[in-house]
Amino acid sequence: MQMIRKRHKKTKEAIKELLISLVQQNGLGSSVQWNDFQFSAKGYGTTVQGEIFENELHVDISGLFEKRAAQKLQEGWKKLVIKGLV
Numbered sequence: 001m002q003m004i005r006k007r008h009k010k011t012k013e014a015i016k017e018l019l020i021s022l023v024q025q026n027g028l029g030s031s032v033q034w035n036d037f038q039f040s041a042k043g044y045g046t047t048v049q050g051e052i053f054e055n056e057l058h059v060d061i062s063g064l065f066e067k068r069a070a071q072k073l074q075e076g077w078k079k080l081v082i083k084g085l086v
Helices: 012-025 066-082
Strands: 004-008 030-033 036-045 046-052 056-063
Touching: 004 036, 004 066, 012 046, 046 066, 056 066
Parallel strands: none
Antiparallel strands: 004 056, 030 036, 036 046, 046 056
């Protein structure tokens, strides 16, 4: 299991809106389940679960492609930081 924690400077609501937008842009909107600020998704033998906190995003990734999914998440987060979106 890969555990990822990322700090952010936005509100929980803003981070949730950003994540929803990014997921929809990548055609994965229907695979993500939300419960307030907790989320989960399953696909291709990989499970992603996470929660948005006041200053931090926690994500747990497990399954067949956890390393690749974690790498994609790290790369994507870095791009968001560079753009000043988080």
